[in-house]
Amino acid sequence: MHEIQYIGEQLFFGKAGNFFLALSFATALIAAVSYYITFKKTESGNSMKRFARNAFYIHAFSILTVIGLIFYLIYNHRFEYYYVWQHSSTILPLKYIFSCFWEGQEGSFLLWAFWHIILAFFLIRRSGEWEAPVMMTVCLVQAFLASMVLGIHIGDLNIGSNPFTLLRDHPDMAGLPFISMPDYLSKIDDGRGLNPLLQNYWMVIHPPTLFLGFAATLIPFAYAMAGLIIGKIREWASPALPWAFFGMLTLGTGILMGAAWAYEALSFGGFWAWDPVENASLVPWLTLVGASHVMLINKKNSSALLSSILLVTFTFILVLYSTFLTRSGILGDTSVHAFTDLGMSGQLLVYMLFFAAQAVYLIIRNRHVLKGLSGEDNLFSREFWMFIGMLVLVISSIQITFSTSIPVWNKIFGTNMAPPQNVIEHYNSWQIPIAIIICILIAVGQFFKYKNTAPRDVNRKLALSLISALAVSITASVVLKYDRIHYDLLMFASIFAVFANLDYALRILKGRLPFTGGSVAHIGIGLIMLGALISNAKNEVISKNILDIDLGKDFPNNENIMLIKNDTLQMGKYFVTYQGKEREGIYIYYNIEYLLPDYTNGTFSKAFTLSPKVQINPRMGNVSEPDTKHFFNKDIYTHVTYADLENLDEGPSKEDTYNEPEVHQMNIGDTVSTSNSLVYLEAIGKPENKELTGLSEDDIVAAAILKVVDVNKKLYETQPLFIIKGKTAFSKDTYIDELGLKFSFSRIDTENKKLEIAISEKKGNKRDFIIMKAIIFPEINILWAGCILMIIGTLITIVKRRSIN
Amino acid sequence: MKTSYIIGIVVIAILIGVIFSTISESSTYAPFSTAIEHSGKTYHVVGQLNLEKDFIYEPEKNANVFGFYLIDVEGKEMKVLYNGTKPQDFEKSEQVVVVGKISNNEFIASEVLMKCPSKYNGNEQQRNNMLPQS
Numbered sequence: 001m002h003e004i005q006y007i008g009e010q011l012f013f014g015k016a017g018n019f020f021l022a023l024s025f026a027t028a029l030i031a032a033v034s035y036y037i038t039f040k041k042t043e044s045g046n047s048m049k050r051f052a053r054n055a056f057y058i059h060a061f062s063i064l065t066v067i068g069l070i071f072y073l074i075y076n077h078r079f080e081y082y083y084v085w086q087h088s089s090t091i092l093p094l095k096y097i098f099s100c101f102w103e104g105q106e107g108s109f110l111l112w113a114f115w116h117i118i119l120a121f122f123l124i125r126r127s128g129e130w131e132a133p134v135m136m137t138v139c140l141v142q143a144f145l146a147s148m149v150l151g152i153h154i155g156d157l158n159i160g161s162n163p164f165t166l167l168r169d170h171p172d173m174a175g176l177p178f179i180s181m182p183d184y185l186s187k188i189d190d191g192r193g194l195n196p197l198l199q200n201y202w203m204v205i206h207p208p209t210l211f212l213g214f215a216a217t218l219i220p221f222a223y224a225m226a227g228l229i230i231g232k233i234r235e236w237a238s239p240a241l242p243w244a245f246f247g248m249l250t251l252g253t254g255i256l257m258g259a260a261w262a263y264e265a266l267s268f269g270g271f272w273a274w275d276p277v278e279n280a281s282l283v284p285w286l287t288l289v290g291a292s293h294v295m296l297i298n299k300k301n302s303s304a305l306l307s308s309i310l311l312v313t314f315t316f317i318l319v320l321y322s323t324f325l326t327r328s329g330i331l332g333d334t335s336v337h338a339f340t341d342l343g344m345s346g347q348l349l350v351y352m353l354f355f356a357a358q359a360v361y362l363i364i365r366n367r368h369v370l371k372g373l374s375g376e377d378n379l380f381s382r383e384f385w386m387f388i389g390m391l392v393l394v395i396s397s398i399q400i401t402f403s404t405s406i407p408v409w410n411k412i413f414g415t416n417m418a419p420p421q422n423v424i425e426h427y428n429s430w431q432i433p434i435a436i437i438i439c440i441l442i443a444v445g446q447f448f449k450y451k452n453t454a455p456r457d458v459n460r461k462l463a464l465s466l467i468s469a470l471a472v473s474i475t476a477s478v479v480l481k482y483d484r485i486h487y488d489l490l491m492f493a494s495i496f497a498v499f500a501n502l503d504y505a506l507r508i509l510k511g512r513l514p515f516t517g518g519s520v521a522h523i524g525i526g527l528i529m530l531g532a533l534i535s536n537a538k539n540e541v542i543s544k545n546i547l548d549i550d551l552g553k554d555f556p557n558n559e560n561i562m563l564i565k566n567d568t569l570q571m572g573k574y575f576v577t578y579q580g581k582e583r584e585g586i587y588i589y590y591n592i593e594y595l596l597p598d599y600t601n602g603t604f605s606k607a608f609t610l611s612p613k614v615q616i617n618p619r620m621g622n623v624s625e626p627d628t629k630h631f632f633n634k635d636i637y638t639h640v641t642y643a644d645l646e647n648l649d650e651g652p653s654k655e656d657t658y659n660e661p662e663v664h665q666m667n668i669g670d671t672v673s674t675s676n677s678l679v680y681l682e683a684i685g686k687p688e689n690k691e692l693t694g695l696s697e698d699d700i701v702a703a704a705i706l707k708v709v710d711v712n713k714k715l716y717e718t719q720p721l722f723i724i725k726g727k728t729a730f731s732k733d734t735y736i737d738e739l740g741l742k743f744s745f746s747r748i749d750t751e752n753k754k755l756e757i758a759i760s761e762k763k764g765n766k767r768d769f770i771i772m773k774a775i776i777f778p779e780i781n782i783l784w785a786g787c788i789l790m791i792i793g794t795l796i797t798i799v800k801r802r803s804i805n
Numbered sequence: 806m807k808t809s810y811i812i813g814i815v816v817i818a819i820l821i822g823v824i825f826s827t828i829s830e831s832s833t834y835a836p837f838s839t840a841i842e843h844s845g846k847t848y849h850v851v852g853q854l855n856l857e858k859d860f861i862y863e864p865e866k867n868a869n870v871f872g873f874y875l876i877d878v879e880g881k882e883m884k885v886l887y888n889g890t891k892p893q894d895f896e897k898s899e900q901v902v903v904v905g906k907i908s909n910n911e912f913i914a915s916e917v918l919m920k921c922p923s924k925y926n927g928n929e930q931q932r933n934n935m936l937p938q939s
Contacts, residue, residue: 020880115849163902173933173936176933176936177937177938178936178937178938181937184936184937188935188936188937189935190935192932192935204883209903247806339903342820379808388812391812391816395816395819395820395823398820399823399827402824402827403827403831406827406831416833416834416835416847417828417831417832417833417834418831418832418833418849418904419831419832419833419849420827420831420832421830421832421847421904421915421916426827426830429826430823430826529932554886554888554908554913555869555870555886555888555913556888557869557888557889557915558867560868560869560889560890561868562864562865562868614893621894622893622894623892623893624893641889641890642862642864642868642890642891642893645893723828771864771868771890
């Protein structure tokens, strides 16, 4: 067959990209092997180490070049490349170029590999004797990640998905007519563009932070494996600990950013919905928290050693499992934000099993050493309670994992299970009791000393915070009136955690900042629980439509309310008006004004305006985004759950869409009302310019000078004319399009000295409506404050741990 | 050794509880015929919209009831009443999962999940239309 000469393609970049992809894979393997030789053969160690480092540097350079090339291609809209065409478009603002890069799986794997490289540079510089065994695992992981983007086909076996595949070579495009067109490139108007959900600032910062967290979980795992390999079974935890805290920090921040995104930009009305993708990133965080705590006691007490090794392994494997869940397409119907299946689930499974098997093998090989170290802890030691806390976290993660994995169980056992009917209820029924226990452990934990404490000592020191927490939480429970005892208990436990840690930081640590990391982070956790509890359990849907027909118990939800343009409805203590929509680029803003009534004089004062929006995206579907008013002690969340998007561009039509006129007999100075305004007859006069109206000197013309004030006190003036031309009398109508009003001056009643003014309203005045939902989230700022404290506390701990090493 | 045994037993007991609760609280994917047989029990029904019949949505009367007709995998069509607003781009979804139960010959859904390939996988037809045709 004759080869088609395509016009305008820049194939060089793809070829270069593929070269560097292959190079990155090969050098990662070479680096792993040479690091292995480095610590096996100490005599040739130093020169081998240099070689391994150089191999790794070439690997790093290759990955960075690949990333740079993809950015170059996206930036220049090189649509001959499938990845660029699939994930970007020319109309997209530049700030979303990053989101385009990691929207696809290939980009997100590269982002992950990028963070490993950054972390590896720190390891090479700082880890000393640990460098070779730790870097070996890192390089192996890099080889696996590089293989994910290789895109090699061996027979039926596909290894990786290549980001430099040409549009015309992509299997999805096979057989399409453009492939036989030499000048197809010049005929492509635009790329498919970015998923509208990702066109949000949180989506620019959330993925890289989360992936940094994912990347960070590798380092403690690599240290644990290194310890087992080189026989430094007790020593690995100490240098790995700052990394574990760093992972906790970044993964935690990443998850919270996702929660903030869900709260700010998604429509489910809350920051956490136990969605499989959320769960998949939360679980490794929980096990990592467990891991870092047992690693702390690992140095003081050897019994925690095996748990530390197991937990860092679980964390790393669970990160891979979470990647598997979100990328294999197995979640299918159960999650909204999973990646497309690229047929790489097999490869991911191999990746997971490889490292799991490695860990199991190394643990079994070292079983005698590990067994010799275990011992019993005293019931009144800090170690014991930290150990219990770790077990509770493990139970929590198993519960979440087990329920989230329902689609996986279906696949394995051929069952037909679906997620529980009320997912949130299901998870909460387990996780709230767990949260209560965790909070109490957080409260009491630090008051136990390592090894042994006198029970009386603990009681005495805890008494103050216990009593004050009881007092505050009982008062708060009376005020808030929870409908479940669970909530009262969590309220107490979280306040107890905050008070006890505050007390510990101030009285026992005497506020010495470097030591307060744990306390500050724990106060943060307590506040997160407290804020989550109050804002969730006490949130109030104020958009309830009490006028709806009650349809019985099958239809309990009446949270959405219809609001017609310019109508005002009471919602909670507010009166809410829908003022109409405005189009701005790809967004349609619905302006919703909140008014506060003043009952003494019956007037309203404007409280604030919210503009929830709908992002119009004809290619990928429209996405609606809520808007939230933040107060110190509450948020008011407003979301348009339904709006007519079909008739957006309906032009202003005149006669045919007006309702029957309402006829008013008016004197000068009279005021009449329409559905959206007040009309005041100011005077009767002569029209300003007779010629413009196309009338001759003989005709009799009178103008009714009308002042119209709308609900926003905006003033309009209009002058309908009454004309007598020869023997016929008629009105020259006027319009105010903004208000959809038509005015006719139809008669002068000379006997009663009244003017007849007919006002017609556009039918559309009634038709433009939205269905909205408004929720008050009380005290949600406690949650965000807790997040910030948790981050600060963890940072303090990292700094302190680093200075110890 | 005593404490560790007690802890071990407690942990195992809780884990059995976890497994049991997930299995007992989980719903089942089923066709309409099963849901009709066990009316009042909650099921997940997967199906496709019958776009030839109009949606039922009268927000003036009640903004929280949205009705449509769904054809399940066995080809059976049922009227579904969803306790909520009409989801955005509902007509474009290729597959719909309704969660709910049969009551008075109608399927009362507490939740409606749409699978919109256009959003995540790209509707193939629509996507191919973006490419030069001739």
